[in-house]
Amino acid sequence: MKDVNKIVSDIKNGNTKPIYFLMGEEPYYIDRIAEYIEENVLSEADKGFNQMVLYGRDVSIDEIVSNAKRFPMMAEKQVIIVKEAQDLSRTIEQLVPYTENPQESTVLVFCYKYKKLDKRKKLYKSIDKKGVLFESKRLYENQVPDWIQKVLAGKKYKIEPKASIMLTEFLGTDLAKINNELQKLLIILPEGTTITAKHVEDNIGISKEFNNFELRKAIGERNILKANQIITHFSLNPKNHPLQVTISLLNTFFTQLLLVHGLSDKSKQSISKTLGVNMFFVPEYLIALKNYPMRKVSQVISFLRDADVKSKGVEANISNEDLLKELIFKIIH
Template sequence: MNDIRTIVSNIKQGNLKPIYFLMGDEPYYIDKISDFIEENVLEESEKGFNQQVMYGRDVSVEDIVGAAKRYPMMAEKQVLIVKEAQDLSRTIEKLVSYAENPQPTTILVINYKYKKLDKRKKLHKAVAKTGLIYESKTLYENQVSDWIRRVLGGKKYHIEPKAAQMLVEFLGTDLSKIANELSKLMLILPKETIINDQHIEENIGISKDYNNFELRKAVGEKNTTKANRIINYFAENPKNNPLVMTISLLNSFFTQLLLFHGLQDKSKNMVAKSLGVSPYFVDEYFLAARNYPMRKVAQNIAILRDADVKSKGVGANLSNKDILKELLFKILH
């Protein structure tokens, strides 16, 4: 986030680089930086002649260099944006000679999603010297809730930990998807709203009672009735509650619980830091650790691996509902 603020601040101040090479596995910030340059560097009256968008699948590196070497018309700068430049990954090193001596009146923006330049090769070194390289890394799951809070806080909204966790478990770590859902909420709800699980259920369609977050909590509490009610709901709504996701999240939970048992320092802050969870959820791990000694935790991880194999049709011909019920019984007993 600090890198983004610095880049945007420099652009606003007119401190522009001749090349912006935006790369990495998380496309959200690549798009954000690229869109900001597209919308703000040139005046509207200048864009017609001096702003061009190319797509990697439609052009060659030679086409890009040719366009970048042109002079602007009736403006100090021209902006050239290459989207989906990862389609040029096999030939991208041909950009070296231009990167070593870029046109000072051109702002070249390369959107290189889901890939990275090899730091050992000439292009990376040349761009790092004359321009700017930004690597957008995928956030870990435990970092996304904090990201949601920061985004909402910047817009004068707040969110309860459970509501943030529901979004993460339903949407994963795709920041673009999450940002779209947050935009919907901010259109509907007034500023200063504290977004809770009810808001999520009513406006995004994630059940506040029947989700993997509540299943994990019920399993940790050994609340057999609640856990069975949730998996029955999952079995009736498999599209919104894929078995592979449920197994993965339960496996993450028991893996965290195994780590919890191994901690010498079990202070609340250390547990939160070591497990990568919000301090808000730490008490659930203390309760779960009492319900599942280390031996049982290890057994449950093996049980989950077996269920994962069965879900792929190996060794048993069971329905997802039967796999879920068998899995839950073995975990709880």
């Protein structure tokens, strides 16, 4: 987010570059930067003649360069935004002559999603000298709750750790989807609100009682009744609770638990720092630590790997519902 803030701050201060090459696996920030440039570099009066949006599938590099070399009409700058520029990946290196000597009165923006330029080639090096190269990296799942917290803080909201975990579990690492759901909450909740799990359940439709977060907690506590209630709910809503996702999250939890077993310092602060988890969740690990000795944890990880293989149809004639019930029974007993 620091790189994004720097780009936006420079533009806001009138320090624009002739080329912005926005690339990478996470489209959210690529879209946000392009939108900011589209909305803020030119005045409304200048946009009519001096702002153009092109699409990679519809244009050639020659056409982009030809437009970029034009002078603005009765304005200091013109803006050209090339969306879906990844469709030009086969010919993108043909930009080199232009990027080595770009038109200073043009702000040329490329939205190059899900791919990135080769740092060893001329195009990367020439843009790096004359313009802005921005790589939007996909966040790991354990980084998303912190991202949610920072985004909301910037809008003067807070969020409970459990609520951010629920959003992450339900929506994954797709920042655009998460942002859309957050916007729904911000419309109905006043500024300064702390978003709770109940807010998420009531307005986004994610159950605060029957989700992988609560299943993990029930397993850690060896609460057989609660675990069975949750997996019964999962079996009634299989599309919202894919077995592979549940197995993956449980595998992460028990792998982390194995790491905690190996710590010489098992204080809350040490566990939080080592695992990179919020202090809110550390008691859950401490409870599971007592309930699952190191040997049992190793055994559980083996169960999870076996279930993962079976869930993909390898050497198994068992439904996902029965496979999950069998897995939970093996873990808890």
